[in-house]
Amino acid sequence: MPMWIVLGVCAAVFFMAVAVAGAFNLFNGGMPAAGDERPRRLLASDFTAGDLEAVAFSPAIRGYRMDEVDAVYSEMAHRIRLQEDRIAVLESRLPAPEA
Incomplete structure (x- = not known):
């Protein structure tokens, strides 16, 4: 499997995890x-x-x-x-x- 597909999938999973954490207010803004x-x-x-x-x-x-x-x-x-x-x-x- 080409390396750019693996990196793309990893990046997509990372950004989805950050989006879900932000949606559930897991980042303390104080x-x-x-x-x-x-x-x-x-x-x-x-x-x-x-x-x-x-x-x-x-x-x-x-x-x-x-x-x-x-x-x-x-x-x-x-x-x-x-x-x-x-x-x-x-x-x-x-x-x-x-x-």
């Missing part, structure tokens, strides 16, 4: 910035407005890790919904304004 020693901080379920300023995401090759950003925004949305519901309940307890 890379800290040079000299950045801050611990990565996400939001706890009982965060305050001040905690939003302390959020730090892990830099990745194309920005921040999407799973961390999604987790923070999901928790923020949940907390805002709870507060909106609480505001609605408290406003319903107020006496009606007199015309």
Whole structure:
């Protein structure tokens, strides 16, 4: 069998393996910035407005890790919904304004 066929098959198998590994997110894209020693901080379920300023995401090759950003925004949305519901309940307890 000619050598170029063997090399072609080997190259195809290698690129297929890399494509499958990439599809299953087996390559960790997290890379800290040079000299950045801050611990990565996400939001706890009982965060305050001040905690939003302390959020730090892990830099990745194309920005921040999407799973961390999604987790923070999901928790923020949940907390805002709870507060909106609480505001609605408290406003319903107020006496009606007199015309």
